[in-house]
Amino acid sequence: MSLPLLRLALRRGTSSLRTASCKSIGASKDKGKGKPKPTATLVPGSKQPITDEAAQQEYAKAETSMQGSVEWYRKECAMVETRASGRITPALLSPVRVKLPNSTSDCKLEEVATVGVRDGSTLLITVFEEHTIKFVEQALYDSKIPNIVPQRQDSRTIKIPIPKPTVEARSALYTAAHRKAEDIRVQIRKQYQTSVKRGKYAKHSIELEEFQKLNDRYVAEVDKILASLKKATGAK
Numbered sequence: 001m002s003l004p005l006l007r008l009a010l011r012r013g014t015s016s017l018r019t020a021s022c023k024s025i026g027a028s029k030d031k032g033k034g035k036p037k038p039t040a041t042l043v044p045g046s047k048q049p050i051t052d053e054a055a056q057q058e059y060a061k062a063e064t065s066m067q068g069s070v071e072w073y074r075k076e077c078a079m080v081e082t083r084a085s086g087r088i089t090p091a092l093l094s095p096v097r098v099k100l101p102n103s104t105s106d107c108k109l110e111e112v113a114t115v116g117v118r119d120g121s122t123l124l125i126t127v128f129e130e131h132t133i134k135f136v137e138q139a140l141y142d143s144k145i146p147n148i149v150p151q152r153q154d155s156r157t158i159k160i161p162i163p164k165p166t167v168e169a170r171s172a173l174y175t176a177a178h179r180k181a182e183d184i185r186v187q188i189r190k191q192y193q194t195s196v197k198r199g200k201y202a203k204h205s206i207e208l209e210e211f212q213k214l215n216d217r218y219v220a221e222v223d224k225i226l227a228s229l230k231k232a233t234g235a236k
Contacts, residue, residue, distance in 0.1 A: 055199055055207045062195040062211065066188050066218040073184045073222060077229045080177050083146065084170045084233040088123065088162050090115035093148070098139040100132065112136060123160040130155045146173065167234070174235035181226045188218050 050056050082089060093115055097106035109115060113127040113136055125140075127133045137158060140150045146169070151159045165173070192215040201207040229235075 050207055050210050052207065055201070058195050058199055059207075059210065059214065062191050063214060065191045066214065069184050069187045069191075070218050070221050070225075073180060074225055076180060077177055077225050080173045081229055081232045084165055084173050086164050088117050088120060090117065090123065092145065092162070093123065093125075093140070093143075095145065096139050096143045098132070098135050100135055109136065109139070121162055121164075123162060125150075125158040125160070127156050127158075133158065146176075170233045171235050174230060174233045177229055178226060181222050184222050185219050188215060188222070191215075 050059055079091060079094065083092060090110075093109050096109040098109060098112055099106055100112070109125070112129075112132050113125050116124045116126075118124050125136060127136055133152065133156060137150050137152060140148055140158070140160070147163055147165075148160055151161070153159050192211055196208060196211055199207060199211075201211075
């Protein structure tokens with residue numbers, strides 16, 4: 001082979017080796033990168049949970065407070081529904097608190113007396129000790145429960161006849177529950193404002209968005225409870 005042809009062959013061989021080497025390096029780089037993640041699997045910043053520890057603690061505290069308010073209201077509405085339906089149960093007197101002279105705190109009615117139902121239309125209270133009957137009687141008046149008018153039978157017994165609820169009475173019960181609903185909403189909003197103020201979160205932060213969702217969720221729960229009560233009482 002002549003010298004010019006030999007040089008040409010050597011150039012071609014070197015070029016082929018260089019091309020193969022570049023392809024190998026490129027393939028190695030691509031392998032290191034891996035396949036790109038589909039956009040559907042990416043989580044937007046606004047959907048990420050709260051990661052700051054202090055914010056998490058404040059969130060838990062706010063949720064506990066809001067949940068407590070809603071559960072209290074749920075129980076209140078359950079009692080209202082019972083009264084509106086005409087059903088007579090000892091639970092009607094569960095809000096009653098008795099003040100005794102030698103006690104440092106108010107007592108629940110069941111701590112000083114038994115409560116029963118007679119003839120399906122009368123509540124019968126029997127105190128454990130005679131000297132407490134006047135305090136129980138006063139507590140019944142102080143509770144301001146609709147249609148609760150105590151009548152003392154003897155030294156240990158109080159009778160409370162419960163009339164069948166009229167349309168007007170059911171409407172009045174619902175109206176009172178409606179007012180309480182707004183009070184609960186105010187409590188929830190105050191807790192939201194307190195938590196946000198304490199955290200000093202940025203305007204478009206994840207924390208602020210999550211606290212707003214928490215507020216909206218519990219306010220909606222109050223609305224749901226009230227709507228159910230409206231249907232049960234037949235209020236307009």
